[in-house]
Amino acid sequence: MPRLEEQGACRWLITGRVQGVGFRPFIYRLARELGLNGFVRNRSGTVEVVTEGDASCIDAFAAAVQQQAPSLALPTIVSRKKIPAGFHTDFRILASSVGDTDIHVSPDYAVCARCFEEMQDLSNRRYRYPFINCTECGPRYSLIKAMPYDRAQTTMSEFTLCAACRAEYANPNDRRFHAEPLACAACGPELWFSEPGRIAVHGNETALAKAVAQLRAGLIIAVKGVGGYHLMVDARNERAVARLRIRKHRPHKPLAVMFPLADNLIALHGAVIADQLALSALSATDRPVVLLPKRPQSSLADCIAPGLSQLGAMLPYSPLHQLLLQDVGGALVTTSANISGEPVVTEPREAETLLANVADGFLHHNRSILRPIDDSVVQPCAKTIRAIRIGRGLTPLELKLPRPIAFPILATGAHLKNTLALAWGNRVVISPHIGDLDSRRSQAVFARTAAQLQRLYDVRAEAVICDAHDGYASTRWAKGCGLALQPVGHHQAHASALVGECPEVTGNWLVFAWDGVGLGSDGTLWGGEALLGGPGQWRREGSFRPFRLAGGDRAGREPWRSAAALCWTAGFDWNASPMAKEAWQKGLNCHETSSAGRLFDAAAAMIGLMDMASFEGKAPMWLEAIADPDIPALPLPLYRDAERVWRTDWAPLIPFLMDGRQSPAARAGLFQASMALALVKQALRIRAEHGEITIGLAGGVFQNRLLVEQALGLLDEWGFTVRLNEQVPCNDAGISFGQVIEALYGDF
Template identity: 55%
Template sequence: AMARFTLCVDCRAEYENPADRRYHAQPLACPRCGPTLSFHAPGLTPLVTGNEPALAACVAALSQGRIVAVKGVGGYHLLCDARDPAAVNCLRERKQRPDKPLAVMAPAVWFDSAERLPWLAAPHAEELALLRSPLRPIVLVPRSAISILADPVAPGLNEVGLMLPYSPLHHLLANDFDGPLVATSANLSGEPVLTDAESVETRLGGVADAFLHHDRPIRRPADDAVFRRLGQRLRPLRLGRGLAPVEMRLQQPVPRPLLALGADLKNTIALAVEDRVIISPHLGDLGAPRSLRVFGQVIDDLSRLYDVSPERVVCDAHPDYFSGLWAESHGLKVERVYHHHAHASAVHGEFGVSAPMLVFTWDGLGYGADGTLWGGEALLGRPGAWRRFASMRPFRLIGGDQASREPWRCAMSVCLHAGLPWPAAPTSAGLAQAAWARGLNAPFSTSVGRLFDAAAALIGIAQRQSHEGHAAMRLEAEASRAGAVEAVSLPLVLDQNVWRMDWAPLLPGLLDKSVSVPRRAGCFHLSLAKAIEEVARLCRDAHGVNAVGLTGGVFQNRCLLETAQRLLVADSFEVRIPEKLPVNDAAISFGQIVEALALMPE
């Protein structure tokens, strides 16, 4: 990307002098010969060129409450004053992102100030160390009681995503602005981050008031990495800039290069060469045409970088996944792996063990081995030989995919299954009730993610959600304020050789308005954690398996994960939680490699 910038006389002398610390430093440049900035505010000001004038114009626009798209190392960010509710709400309205939390970037000196740091948040020591590390990720940290951040930055939540400037441009910008800035990816929902001036001005012209460009091209998009403290460790939630590609090791080499296409949401791809697996950065959701273009580009890049041409590809077993359709259209030999088998194999493969495990794979939805929609499983075995030991009791998803956007549909369904009235049901719910009764566009699912949605709706904190995980995040935030609560026991019923965890006894407590919202949310979390322990005990008693894995997007929930971990450890279980890869669908591509390798004939 720096090849087009010819070195000036001074830089050339440093580059060619073996005694100079900049000898053969390929990104070497200075203000005379390096990339230059330009500031464009259509309809507001003429084009401003030159590094210092463009930077000053950008700071002035931000100080006036404007939204500015700023080009970084891996793509553009949308920036605005994080203290200004009007600016933050304007960004939300224009980006059609009403609730999803926004990351905040602040000057590095603020993180060294005992006075200013509490104005942002209250990070723990290990969180602060990661924020300051060369990775420069977004880290989810506790909010501060004296925070100056506008409420719309992370509405209804008790955490905020913080990041330090990660490039010289961001350092200069943050220091000159001298305040916290919202820094969210410049993209349309679910797509990879935008990387060039023409596309960002065309696609986000209705979002940003102005644009700060530079003329160094970005070869590959790279979103910010995201971390959260889970189970007493900081674990990645998103693989991104500074972290990915991630390299993992296999217990045995693949006979030929193997490509895995991951999941359609939170997509990553993985390339296996010998005993190495290279996992790509976060690519977004494959439902958008641009995401599919970048998906293909990253596959080509990794294949060229490692000088291999995979002849076999692994994809999800879901017949309608975009990744599977891509594989079939490219004439490769396709092997399909079930979503939750890949989740379980990713945990098994990361820890490099050979003994069987019981892995709880709790998430939103995945195509199951019986052709139904799974999402609340406990799988027993090892890669290539998983069997369903336990599962959540199935319930209908009224409206199919619509149920994931409208939690009230999940709430109504569980109440109908349990024979309980729901007085707070929407007035328009009559058609939904009829659809449930007739099974019209109301498939059965064991999804714990949708069960969280139902609980949030029954408690009254989320009837609809504007982004994935919205209801569950609100529920977790409430549970964190619960204090001591008592669990409700979930009966375990053996059904066709699978133990079913029955959620029905949870419903009366969720509907009991005489109990505070935090205590109802806390009881829900504790009860599910207790159910995990009970299933693990059953498995240990029956099969002697003492290793328990926790994975799937539901376990991004700290309250649930740490409660389950504490109960299991106290009961002498060995608990395995992913550390190098996220618990969410970002790990699916690695799990597909591990599972496919185990299924290969000797």
């Protein structure tokens, strides 16, 4: 027996990702193994632990919490205090308490390997159960009503545990000990299948079989997943995929493909080129869509990603999806069930109404989804994984601020690819992808997310940060919410979003913020800027030769307008209607811009790839896909304007881009290489004047993998240190985070 003076007791507060990840059961088992008495319980966002026993065992407990925590947990011990001993005779899990506001919410996780094995085991009572989960996997964010994270605070409260599940829930040695979404076929959610004009079919196997039969027959099925509905169709059936495009009014935008896990991913490897980095991303707990190079010959329908060199590939993240793929026997096109750009649909009645003219059948389930959450999209680039869209599995995305913020703020983001960000203390939480805010439905989801985010984290914003553009729906909402308001420049937010991801970098930054368009501080439309300094103190040092762009917002979908504007500005001809040129000459509905994104649009039109684009980003995506990476760059002139901004003149590119004697691949390659070289020339000039700088590449143009890798190669040759966005998208989805960082360092 240890001597009395060797006995001790401690009270611990542990924060971070510690709820919804099996952390309390882990603490319970650890304490029992070490012979410690006491308790563990959830507070609103913190885990409170009391340990009593041998002092050396208490020290061992502290080390094990950090070193042996469940794989999904990210614990931080924020407090360890000695307390009087002698009050506890065993170790227990106590009921949760409320009142703590240090809340951390777990994202939705993909089905784990052990649950997958059980689902395939004929002798297991969860054999082929579409909603199998445990403390190491399954839904979290999409079904949490409020914290602390207990079953009663989730949509699973609608389902009463059967005796067998109740025994697992109460057994400390069971993997499902206190697994809040716990269920089985006897007591949990179930499937049903409906189709127009027919009686709905209920029951997991019956409904699943009906969906599989229709998918095999080339029909389109809307499937309710973890965060909303997908539209699914046989990825090998050209006519079925073409029919989906027609019904969804999506003629060219690429579609994602979900591949089965069978035979060591043979279907995946037959369609895309996936190295170890890509395979790690595909099989991570967030199971994102990963953009990968297409193989030239595959069994997939050609119209899945027409004109592109990459394919969005994903692996099944839910048991239901795995069963579908397994029974169909092949890959399935898996695209969000929504109107393009809007949030994903979540409710059965809503799905059947909105998708009545799209889907042939509906595979529903009765586990409620509290908030829509789309699939995440990532891209391997420059030996790392970069987020393109943050959604299921990655959000809510929690980041640590470089320093505490004075009071809670809500950042409302951009108009396209919208996300929200809530910041308080030294923390910021970024919402899942909401989408484009053009429709009433998108704006309603935006407003609901703003309210839910504050309610879920028990934080009330005292001020709101928005984009400087008054025409954005996010800005209009911010102005109408009644809080103190601070507008932030669009490109300053892009730059600060990157800086906020890299708090370890000190000194001056030079961030190239290249995108479509955003309102600049001089009232013109920026989009190809080199910003020097840091958050709250950016100064424009570089840009492109400005040009007048006709057509307003239409220019993003009509690349010929950008091409015509460049040609007319530089004194070249462009075959457009006399009325269009006259309107441009008179400056009717024209805006001066320095947009790099519109230069890519113009290049695509000049090469002859397209005059019209059916979706935003189509022109630069096709340009990248055909570009010959071995074509050398054309050095472009660099001059200084009256405001002492270095500007690259794009005009010498025009004769080369319009030279029909050269192949489209060669002309696209020359344009890509010339843009990368132009960036480096600006960086060299600015470094020569201002000394050592860290280079950042921010904005949606830098989703272009070829451009990024060419620029990185050149910058490395000249000795620059370069940083890219990784966790936070470089596109407009990162604007909300950048607005927070701007507010943190600005005069607000």
